[in-house]
Amino acid sequence: MNFHSQVRKPTGVQGIIMARRMNRNHRGMMQWALDHIDVSNITSILDVGCGGGGPMSQLSGKATGAKFTGLDLSIDMLRMTCKVNSSRFKEGKLRTVRGSVSSLPFHAGSFDTVFACETTYFWPDLRENFRECRRVLANGGRMILVQEAWDAPQWRERNKSWQKGFSMRFCSLEEYASLLKEAGFARVTTTTEEEQGWFVMVAETEGN
Numbered sequence: 001m002n003f004h005s006q007v008r009k010p011t012g013v014q015g016i017i018m019a020r021r022m023n024r025n026h027r028g029m030m031q032w033a034l035d036h037i038d039v040s041n042i043t044s045i046l047d048v049g050c051g052g053g054g055p056m057s058q059l060s061g062k063a064t065g066a067k068f069t070g071l072d073l074s075i076d077m078l079r080m081t082c083k084v085n086s087s088r089f090k091e092g093k094l095r096t097v098r099g100s101v102s103s104l105p106f107h108a109g110s111f112d113t114v115f116a117c118e119t120t121y122f123w124p125d126l127r128e129n130f131r132e133c134r135r136v137l138a139n140g141g142r143m144i145l146v147q148e149a150w151d152a153p154q155w156r157e158r159n160k161s162w163q164k165g166f167s168m169r170f171c172s173l174e175e176y177a178s179l180l181k182e183a184g185f186a187r188v189t190t191t192t193e194e195e196q197g198w199f200v201m202v203a204e205t206e207g208n
């Protein structure tokens with residue numbers, strides 16, 4: 001596996017180096033996202049594709065009453081998430097589960113929030129995977145997406161090179177929103193940072 005392909009499923013020593021880099025590189029975007037959404041009332045949150053746990057540690061600074069579940073394909077990422085969020089883990093407020101977004105190993109309505117940062121690019125079937133995220137949310141719950149890329153004319157050249165280097169897939173903001181609605185979400189709100197190309201999308205279920 002070459003180093004760049006580690007973003008898809010970081011594994012082993014190279015994966016840990018990549019995850020450290022992602023934790024650093026995603027910090028500014030997460031800080032910006034957290035300035036634009038209120039996470040203070042979250043009680044139970046599933047972080048899908050939690051990677052090295054950096055975004056989770058930023059979230060937990062604001063969602064202080066939340067219990068966290070980190071899910072990832074990679075066991076090495078789950079270990080790193082526990083290490084990076086060790087105080088939460090020791091308090092019993094963090095558990096990690098190995099799995100895929102394709103088939104989430106949780107009962108319907110288990111969480112009030114599903115969070116996904118920089119991971120939908122790699123999901124096998126966005127329509128079905130958003131449906132699965134909706135299934136594990138309670139009515140009144142929300143899905144939060146944070147990403148540093150989407151498909152738009154101004155990003156197409158850059159996206160092409162990322163697609164090639166990292167095997168990523170991008171949708172337009174409208175496509176993400178419409179897939180979320182097809183998956184059963186009632187309302188979708190998007191905020192963008194046009195200079196950096198970041199966005200935060202909040203998809204609300206009925207009952208909000």
Ligand SMILES: C[S@@+](CC[C@H](N)C(=O)[O-])C[C@H]1O[C@@H](n2cnc3c(N)ncnc32)[C@H](O)[C@@H]1O
Pocket residue numbers: 007008009010022023026048049050051052053054055071072073074077099100101102116117118119122123124
């Ligand atoms: C680019 S990393 C982002 C990690 C972290 N969310 C962050 O922002 O730093 C993508 C993560 O998504 C995970 N991932 C990829 N496909 C997945 C799938 N089908 N189900 C669950 N996790 C997945 C990878 O293992 C990897 O840890």
